[in-house]
Amino acid sequence: MNIVFMGTPEFAVPSLKKLIENYDVKAVFTQPDRPKGRGKKLAMSPVKEIALECNIPVFQPVSLKKEPEYVEKLKEIKPDFIVVVAFGQILSEEVLNIPKYACINVHASLLPKYRGSAPIIWSIVNGEKKSGVTTMLMAKGIDTGDMLLKCETDIDFDMTAGQLHDILSEKGAQLLLNTIEDFKDGKIAPQKQNDEEASYISVISKDLGEINWNNDAVKIHNLIRGLNPWPSAYTHYKDKVMKIHKTKVIDSDFEGTPGLITDVSKDGIKIETTKGKLLVTSIQFPGKKIMSVKDYIAGNTIEKGTILK
Known part of the structure; x- marks a missing residue:
């Protein structure tokens, strides 16, 4: 199957690696290079580094909504799936309708709790005893799409956000593979989220x-x-x-x-x-x-x- 991957930070790297091992990743979309460190030199995202190592074409739109040439490129690729893991941009309905099967998102919380950015940090700051990963169909809202699969993990009392990040990034990668295979074969019944149980989190400052x-x-x-x-x-x-x-x-x-x-x-x-x-x-x-x-x-x-x- 042809896959287009959209992601940016370290959390997305295990998912991209799993996809490369199992499918034909036609393109990677990631955020533009950013100034980093004391010298403020431009640095590529962790996802871009992996894509270049594997000779996968990389696209870095500032905004998919404002740069239609990238949307046309997606249409040319004709992906079976678009997979999004912490990409950092909201996708338009036009983009969501491009893949043959679906746009699938990997989110580091047990939805509908902790919609939004930094769910790993907030789950620990709030003293949660459990966290996990949810795969879902992407929709217009922020993390509001129908849920596909979930996996859980316990949060120990002394576990840091960094430790939970590493656990969930690996679990999310495997859950993604299971989701793609089961969804393609019609083995998953998407489940709507209960908005009354939803919680939204703010960005970290x-x-x-x-x-x-x-x-x-x-x-x-x-x-x-x-x-x-x-x-x-x-x-x-x-x-x-x-x-x-x-x-x-x-x-x-x-x-x-x-x-x-x-x-x-x-x-x-x-x-x-x-x-x-x-x-x-x-x-x-x-x-x-x-x-x-x-x-x-x-x-x-x-x-x-x-x-x-």
Whole structure:
């Protein structure tokens, strides 16, 4: 079968690789190259890198809606399926009607919960115990199409967004293959989403990462692991921004000021919250690499009694 793949970030790479192994991927559509890093040099997307390695034609429209020549190219290819995994653009009805069978989307949540961008981050920030992947037929709305197949995974209490990302990207790739084969053979009955159960999530901004020590330890712990590895949760130690990458929750009675550092040792930094303490085990200061607290305090000082803000 002929496939056109549309995707951009690392999450989409396992799905593209699976398609290349099993089908004839005629073209890859991905977002334009973006400035990256301190030097702001143009960098290609992870999906583009794989496509070029496999000699697959790559197209990078700024907007499919505003550049009709790309839509004409899709019509020339005559794909059996268009597969979309975190592409970053909304497809028009004209594009949705091009493939012989369907436009299929791979979404990293158990729909109809967590429609929209960054479902992996928000599921952990919100303390969910389960997540998963849903394949669906694409429709006009944002993640509103009929569902095809689902797979679930448990979210451990200390799992980070980065770890969940890697799990779901691999699960999503296999689910995609199963979906294409079963849909082509008429073995899947598309299921409408219950809009009353739907939840929408907003895009992630760096401001979300500022820690409010007036929250309880579990909520702060969820924020920190949900923003690991990006954009990272942070607080202010004296006059410096201190990013916090890993924590553990310690049950304890409330002893006073939220944000108060009550102990510093090789095990970590104990910080007071309104319910329970946090043991911070991995930190990062501006211009420095991520370090364990044990390694950091071997050559630097974190003062007990300081109040983080």
